[in-house]
Amino acid sequence: MLRMENVSKIYRTDLVETHALRKVDLHIKAGEFVSVTGPSGSGKTTFLNLAGALETFEEGDYFLDGQNVKGLSDDKLSEIRNQKIGFIFQSFNLLPDLPLFDNVDVPLRYRGMSAKERKERIEHALETVGLASRMKHLPTQLSGGQQQRVAIARAIAGEPKFLLADEPTGNLDSLMAQQVMELLEDINSKGTTIIMVTHDDQLARRAHRNIQIFDGQVSDIEKAVANDVIRSA
Amino acid sequence: MFNYNLQLALKSLKDRPALTFLTILTIAIGLGLYTTIKTMSYQGGQVPLAHKSKNIFLVQMDNREITAEEVTHQSRLVDTTYKDTLNLLAMELPGVEQTLNWYTYGILNVEDENINPVRATASVTSSNFFTMFEPPFLYGNGWDKATENNAEGVIVISKLMNDKLFGGRNSVGENVRIGTNVLQIIGVLDVWHLSRKFYDRGFSSGRPDNFFIPYTYAIANELPRIAGFDCWQADADIARSFRNENTQRLLNSECAWVTFWAEIPDEQIENYQQQLNNYIEGQKALGRFPREILTYVTNLDDQFSYINGRNDFMNVFSIISTLFFAVCLLNAVGIMLAKFMRRTKEVSLRRALGAKKKTIIAQHIIEVVIIGFLGGLLGIFVAYLGLQGMMNIQIYSSDYTRRLEDLQPLFALDFTMIAKAFITGISCTLIASIYPIWRLCNTPPASQLKSQ
Ligand SMILES: Nc1ncnc2c1ncn2[C@@H]1O[C@H](COP(=O)(O)OP(=O)(O)OP(=O)(O)O)[C@@H](O)[C@H]1O
Numbered sequence: 001m002l003r004m005e006n007v008s009k010i011y012r013t014d015l016v017e018t019h020a021l022r023k024v025d026l027h028i029k030a031g032e033f034v035s036v037t038g039p040s041g042s043g044k045t046t047f048l049n050l051a052g053a054l055e056t057f058e059e060g061d062y063f064l065d066g067q068n069v070k071g072l073s074d075d076k077l078s079e080i081r082n083q084k085i086g087f088i089f090q091s092f093n094l095l096p097d098l099p100l101f102d103n104v105d106v107p108l109r110y111r112g113m114s115a116k117e118r119k120e121r122i123e124h125a126l127e128t129v130g131l132a133s134r135m136k137h138l139p140t141q142l143s144g145g146q147q148q149r150v151a152i153a154r155a156i157a158g159e160p161k162f163l164l165a166d167e168p169t170g171n172l173d174s175l176m177a178q179q180v181m182e183l184l185e186d187i188n189s190k191g192t193t194i195i196m197v198t199h200d201d202q203l204a205r206r207a208h209r210n211i212q213i214f215d216g217q218v219s220d221i222e223k224a225v226a227n228d229v230i231r232s233a
Numbered sequence: 234m235f236n237y238n239l240q241l242a243l244k245s246l247k248d249r250p251a252l253t254f255l256t257i258l259t260i261a262i263g264l265g266l267y268t269t270i271k272t273m274s275y276q277g278g279q280v281p282l283a284h285k286s287k288n289i290f291l292v293q294m295d296n297r298e299i300t301a302e303e304v305t306h307q308s309r310l311v312d313t314t315y316k317d318t319l320n321l322l323a324m325e326l327p328g329v330e331q332t333l334n335w336y337t338y339g340i341l342n343v344e345d346e347n348i349n350p351v352r353a354t355a356s357v358t359s360s361n362f363f364t365m366f367e368p369p370f371l372y373g374n375g376w377d378k379a380t381e382n383n384a385e386g387v388i389v390i391s392k393l394m395n396d397k398l399f400g401g402r403n404s405v406g407e408n409v410r411i412g413t414n415v416l417q418i419i420g421v422l423d424v425w426h427l428s429r430k431f432y433d434r435g436f437s438s439g440r441p442d443n444f445f446i447p448y449t450y451a452i453a454n455e456l457p458r459i460a461g462f463d464c465w466q467a468d469a470d471i472a473r474s475f476r477n478e479n480t481q482r483l484l485n486s487e488c489a490w491v492t493f494w495a496e497i498p499d500e501q502i503e504n505y506q507q508q509l510n511n512y513i514e515g516q517k518a519l520g521r522f523p524r525e526i527l528t529y530v531t532n533l534d535d536q537f538s539y540i541n542g543r544n545d546f547m548n549v550f551s552i553i554s555t556l557f558f559a560v561c562l563l564n565a566v567g568i569m570l571a572k573f574m575r576r577t578k579e580v581s582l583r584r585a586l587g588a589k590k591k592t593i594i595a596q597h598i599i600e601v602v603i604i605g606f607l608g609g610l611l612g613i614f615v616a617y618l619g620l621q622g623m624m625n626i627q628i629y630s631s632d633y634t635r636r637l638e639d640l641q642p643l644f645a646l647d648f649t650m651i652a653k654a655f656i657t658g659i660s661c662t663l664i665a666s667i668y669p670i671w672r673l674c675n676t677p678p679a680s681q682l683k684s685q
C-alpha cells in the first residue's frame with residue numbers, strides 16, 4: 001500500500017516558486033489499478049515522481065509499503081526505487097546503444113542478482129511483452145510501441161510491488177495503446193499495484209479508480225463519489 | 234557490481250575509440266615530456282658515490298692577498314697552492330684520505346705503428362684517487378704509494394682508450410708515450426659513470442677522463458698543466474706561463490691551482506677543520522694567509538644541491554614541462570567533462586532505476602583509472618622516445634665527442650621514474666576528473682527523463 005499525508009512539493013527557482021503539489025492526502029491499496037488525469041502542468045508527473053521516490057519533498061509524510069520515505073538517505077531511496085518500484089516513463093528512456101536484453105538488465109544489475117537469475121527474469125519479462133525473439137536488437141530497430149513494451153519489460157523484470165507509468169500510451173497510436181493497456185491490466189491482475197498517468201479518458205476509465213489533479217491539488221473520485229452518496233443521503 | 238561497472242567503462246571507451254585515444258594521447262604526451270625532463274634532472278643531479286658522498290669533501294683555504302675580493306660562497310673561492318697541497322697530504326689523521334687533481338695534455342702514442350696517436354688530456358692525481366672515488370677497474374689497479382713516491386711513470390687508462398689503442402685486450406704492462414715520456418699501463422678502467430665529473434670542480438656531465446697519471450711523475454717530468462692559476466700580484470704577470478714552463482717558480486708560489494679533496498669519517502670532521510685552522514695559524518707566522526681565516530670543507534651532497542639548484546636549463550624546463558603537463562591534463566579533463574556531460578541523461582535514468590551515487594562514481598572512476606593507466610603506459614613510451622631524442626641531440630651537439638655509453642645512464646628511465654610516471658598519470662587523471670564525476674553523480678534521478 002501507498003499512503004500520502006499532507007504532502008506538498010514546491011519547485012524553487014531563482015525567480016518563482018511553483019507549488020507543484022499542495023497538501024496531498026491519498027491512500028492506494030495493494031493491488032489497485034489507479035489512473036491519474038489532469039491538465040498539462042497540473043502536477044501529475046511530479047506526483048508520480050514523488051510516489052516513485054525519484055524526488056524528495058518538503059512537507060508531509062509518505063508511507064510506501066509501510067515505510068516512511070521522508071528523510072531517507074539517497075542510498076536508501078535508490079534501493080527503494082530499485083526493489084519496490086517499476087517505472088515506465090512517458091518517453092521510453094531506453095539506452096540507445098544497448099540491446100534489449102541489456103536494457104532490461106539494468107535494474108537487475110543494480111540489484112546484484114546472479115547472472116542466471118537475471119537471464120531467466122529478462123527472458124520471462126521480454127516474453128511477457130512479446131519481444132523474446134528480439135533480445136539482441138537495439139531500441140532504434142523497434143517501433144515506438146515495441147520500445148514502450150521493452151520499457152514495460154524493464155519495469156516488471158524485477159517483479160516490483162508498484163508499477164508507475166507516466167503516460168505510457170502518450171506516444172502511441174490507439175491500437176498500440178490498446179495493446180499496452182491490456183498488458184498493464186494483465187500485470188495488475190497478477191497483483192502488482194499500478195498507478196498510471198494518462199490523458200486518455202477512455203483508458204482512465206478502465207482503471208479501478210481515477211484520481212484527478214488540478215493545479216497541484218488531488219481530488220479523489222472515489223472519495224468524491226462516497227461524499228456525494230453521503231450528501232445525497 | 235565491479236564487473237558491471239568495468240563492463241560499462243570498457244564499453245564507453247570502446248564505443249568512442251577516437252575520443253578515447255585522443256584523451257590517452259593528451260595525457261601521454263604531457264606525462265611523457267614531464268617524465269623526460271624529470272628523469273634528466275633526476276639522473277643528471279644524482280650525487281655520485283651516494284654511499285659516502287657526505288664524507289667526500291672539497292677542501293679550500295683562503296690564501297689570497299689582503300686586497301682580494303670578499304668571498305661568501307665556496308664555489309667562488311680559489312683552489313689550493315702546491316705548497317699547501319704537499320703540507321696537507323703530509324698531515325696524517327686516522328681514517329682520513331686525501332687526493333688532488335689537475336690536468337696535463339699531450340700527444341699519446343702506442344708502440345703499434347698501425348694505431349694513430351691520440352690527443353690526450355690526462356687527470357694528474359694521487360694514488361688515493363682510486364680508493365676515494367672508486368672508479369671500476371677492468372684490468373689491473375691504480376698505483377700504490379711507493380710507486381707514487383718514486384715518481385714512476387705509470388698510467389691508468391679508460392675502457393674507451395683501451396678499446397681504441399689496444400683493441401680491448403688486457404693492456405696492463407704495455408707502454409704508451411706522451412710526448413717523449415714513456416709510461417707503463419698499470420690499470421684499465423671499466424665504463425665509469427658519474428652524473429657529473431666533480432673532482433675537477435667542473436661538474437660537466439658525460440665527459441669522463443681517459444688517462445690518469447701520478448702527480449709526482451707529472452712534476453718530476455715537468456708535464457704541461459691545464460689549470461686556472463690564481464696568483465698573488467707578484468706572479469700575476471707570468472701566471473699564464475705556468476701552463477708550460479717555470480715549474481719550480483709555480484711550485485714555490487702562492488698561486489692556487491690544485492683541486493684538493495679529502496675523505497673524512499664523521500668523527501674526524503671537526504678535528505680536520507681544527508687541524509686546517511691550526512695549519513693556517515702556523516703558516517701565518519711565515520707571512521702567508523694574510524687574510525682572516527676562511528676555509529671551506531664542503532661535501533659532495535652540499536656541492537650537488539648547490540649545482541642542481543643553479544641548473545637554470547633544467548629548472549626552466551622543469552617548470553615548462555610541469556605547466557605543459559598541467560595544460561595537457563586540463564585538456565584531458567575538458568574532453569572527459571564533455572563526454573561525461575553528454576551522459577547525464579543516461580546517468581539520470583540509471584539513478585531512476587536504482588543505481589546508487591557511489592555506484593555511478595565507481596563506474597566513472599574505473600573508466601578514468603583505465604584512461605590514466607593507458608595514458609601512463611603510453612606516457613612512459615613517449616618519455617623513452619623523448620630521452621632517446623635528448624640523448625642524441627647531446628651527442629650530436631657535442632660533435633660526437635660524447636659517447637652513448639657515457640650518456641646512457643643520464644637518460645635512463647629507471648624503475649622509480651616509471652613507477653612515479655604511472656602514479657602521477659593515474660592520480661593526476663583521477664584528481665582532474667573529480668569535478669566531472671562529481672557533477673555527473675549529482676544528476677538528480679528524474680531530471681533528464683521528461684522528454685526525448
Ligand atoms: N524541475 C522543475 N523545476 C521547476 N518547476 C518544475 C519542475 N518540474 C515541474 N515543474 C513545474 O511543476 C508544475 C507541475 O509539473 P508536472 O511536470 O508535474 O506537470 P504534468 O501534470 O506532468 O504536465 P504534463 O501533462 O504536461 O506532463 C509545472 O508548473 C511545472 O512547470
Ligand SMILES: [Mg+2]
Binds near residue numbers: 044045046166
Ligand atoms: Mg508529465
